[in-house]
Amino acid sequence: MTALSIKNLKKTYNNGFVALKGLDLDVQRGDFFALLGPNGAGKSTLIGIISSLVNKTSGLVSIFGHDLDKDNVAAKTCIGVVPQEVNFNQFETSMSVVMNQAGYYGIPRKQALLRTEQCLRQMELWDKRDVVSRRLSGGMKRRLMIARAMVHSPRLLILDEPTAGVDIEIRRSMWEMMQEVNKQGTTIILTTHYLEEAESLCRNIAIINNGQIIEKSAMSSLLSRLHTDHFVLDIARPLSVAPVIEGYDIVLNADTVLDVAVPKSHGLNRLFQALSEQHIEVQSLRNKSNRLEQLFLDLVQ
Amino acid sequence: MNYSVAFFTILFKEIRRFTRIWPQTLLPPAITTALYFLIFGKLIGDRIGLVHGVSYMDYIVPGIILMSVISHSYSNVVSSFYSTKFQRHIEELLVAPVPNYVILAGYVCGGIARGVLVGVVVAGISMMFTHTTILHWDIAAAVFVLTATLFALAGFINAVFADSFDDISIIPNFVLTPLSYLGGVFYSVAMLPGIWQKIAQANPILYMINAFRYGMIGVSDVQIELAFAMTGGFIVFLTALSLLLLHKGIGIKN
Numbered sequence: 001m002t003a004l005s006i007k008n009l010k011k012t013y014n015n016g017f018v019a020l021k022g023l024d025l026d027v028q029r030g031d032f033f034a035l036l037g038p039n040g041a042g043k044s045t046l047i048g049i050i051s052s053l054v055n056k057t058s059g060l061v062s063i064f065g066h067d068l069d070k071d072n073v074a075a076k077t078c079i080g081v082v083p084q085e086v087n088f089n090q091f092e093t094s095m096s097v098v099m100n101q102a103g104y105y106g107i108p109r110k111q112a113l114l115r116t117e118q119c120l121r122q123m124e125l126w127d128k129r130d131v132v133s134r135r136l137s138g139g140m141k142r143r144l145m146i147a148r149a150m151v152h153s154p155r156l157l158i159l160d161e162p163t164a165g166v167d168i169e170i171r172r173s174m175w176e177m178m179q180e181v182n183k184q185g186t187t188i189i190l191t192t193h194y195l196e197e198a199e200s201l202c203r204n205i206a207i208i209n210n211g212q213i214i215e216k217s218a219m220s221s222l223l224s225r226l227h228t229d230h231f232v233l234d235i236a237r238p239l240s241v242a243p244v245i246e247g248y249d250i251v252l253n254a255d256t257v258l259d260v261a262v263p264k265s266h267g268l269n270r271l272f273q274a275l276s277e278q279h280i281e282v283q284s285l286r287n288k289s290n291r292l293e294q295l296f297l298d299l300v301q
Numbered sequence: 302m303n304y305s306v307a308f309f310t311i312l313f314k315e316i317r318r319f320t321r322i323w324p325q326t327l328l329p330p331a332i333t334t335a336l337y338f339l340i341f342g343k344l345i346g347d348r349i350g351l352v353h354g355v356s357y358m359d360y361i362v363p364g365i366i367l368m369s370v371i372s373h374s375y376s377n378v379v380s381s382f383y384s385t386k387f388q389r390h391i392e393e394l395l396v397a398p399v400p401n402y403v404i405l406a407g408y409v410c411g412g413i414a415r416g417v418l419v420g421v422v423v424a425g426i427s428m429m430f431t432h433t434t435i436l437h438w439d440i441a442a443a444v445f446v447l448t449a450t451l452f453a454l455a456g457f458i459n460a461v462f463a464d465s466f467d468d469i470s471i472i473p474n475f476v477l478t479p480l481s482y483l484g485g486v487f488y489s490v491a492m493l494p495g496i497w498q499k500i501a502q503a504n505p506i507l508y509m510i511n512a513f514r515y516g517m518i519g520v521s522d523v524q525i526e527l528a529f530a531m532t533g534g535f536i537v538f539l540t541a542l543s544l545l546l547l548h549k550g551i552g553i554k555n
Contacts, residue, residue, distance in 0.1 A: 108303075
């Protein structure tokens with residue numbers, strides 16, 4: 001069953017700008033799905049239409065089989081949205097922000113209190129429940145928006161750049177939270193500019209550019225299209241110039257760090273053999289995590 | 302789906318908002334009206350004598366109460382709904398399955414609640430200066446609530462179209478306040494010279510104030526039935542317009 005089905009979706013703004021040009025997209029139930037695209041590609045418009053914040057020009061959107069036009073209440077009940085920017089009442093407490101949202105979904109007060117506690121605890125905000133929301137840190141505000149979006153137990157959670165501007169530690173903990181939510185059965189659509197994030201979390205991916213989907217596939221099959229892998233090698237003794245090895249592009253990044261582009265046809269064994277012949281001892285090796293970035297740039301340029 | 306939960310969530314949120322900031326919402330009308338009663342009612346009023354057979358103080362009490370109701374029911378909705386748009390937490394309502402009529406009812410009832418509460422505060426202040434008895438409770442209560450409803454709806458429409466904080470102060474300052482003052486709060490239309498009586502009758506607020514005055518002290522410059530018909534007609538029209546604006550997403554959605 002598809003969690004989200006979009007057919008021939010078009011959006012033209014009043015100023016004549018065509019944001020979506022007949023977009024088709026299906027997201028399967030239980031998926032952790034990445035929606036990527038450069039700024040102005042149409043991601044926010046697409047999410048705006050799915051979450052009823054933007055009026056579409058034409059096309060069909062259905063959520064778990066409920067048409068957004070004809071079966072609006074059922075469709076909306078299935079969705080939770082975490083927007084890019086803070087959009088809660090900053091004069092209310094964290095508890096009120098989540099409780100109000102539960103009320104808008106028609107959840108009776110007793111049940112709403114229980115769900116609010118669960119969601120705030122899951123987002124590690126329970127001890128901040130009585131804090132006026134504007135006093136929360138940036139990371140807490142983002143987690144509060146996730147708690148708010150989950151209070152009615154949505155089957156589809158849309159996260160629009162949820163980790164933008166938060167530090168690495170918080171980002172990692174938010175990744176764990178998102179993975180946990182997905183494991184519990186919630187379908188997640190994630191937009192992000194951190195391609196490492198998409199690569200680590202998402203199973204399927206769509207890339208949108210100029211109002212159209214230009215690529216949609218499993219993350220693994222997209223990454224397998226890369227003909228070159230990039231590695232960082234830490235070497236034992238400092239070098240003054242990068243070694244020259246035929247078939248490999250090697251850059252001396254620091255005197256003991258080499259960036260190496262390894263064509264899949266050549267592999268790593270030949271590289272190590274050649275380095276060994278030049279008496280260069282490799283101490284450690286790690287993958288440079290920009291694989292998706294490279295593909296992304298190839299696709300949108 | 303049970304929409305009453307969503308309705309009461311919006312309503313209680315609105316009531317919490319204006320009671321939390323009571324020094325801005327409830328205290329100023331109490332001080333302003335106390336000054337009105339002291340200056341116009343007591344100091345000047347004693348020299349004016351009787352108007353339509355009642356003391357000047359008793360004559361102005363209904364008008365001042367209703368003027369407060371008009372101004373506060375309007376300003377509650379216009380400022381609250383505009384802030385909701387401005388801070389973008391309107392999105393919380395738009396993503397949820399809340400029908401437009403529930404959104405409208407929640408905000409308008411919030412405006413009515415503030416209008417009624419301020420009206421009661423002002424009526425309480427008036428008791429410090431005069432002991433007016435209410436002759437027709439039913440008419441007074443109906444006009445009180447209908448007027449609050451009408452101006453809460455008008456405030457909602459103003460907020461929908463507003464793009465800046467300037468836009469939410471233009472109508473109260475340049476339309477509502479002059480119309481209220483010229484709506485016979487402090488005088489009877491019969492006191493105006495010929496042509497001005499006709500012009501004054503084009504002011505809808507005149508009808509509401511006089512209907513309320515009739516409910517309180519049994520004195521009016523206009524027909525009560527006409528006042529109810531006019532208020533009811535405006536409420537129906539503004540409700541339909543508000544729902545149409547919400548349906549189209551004007552000022553709210555892209």
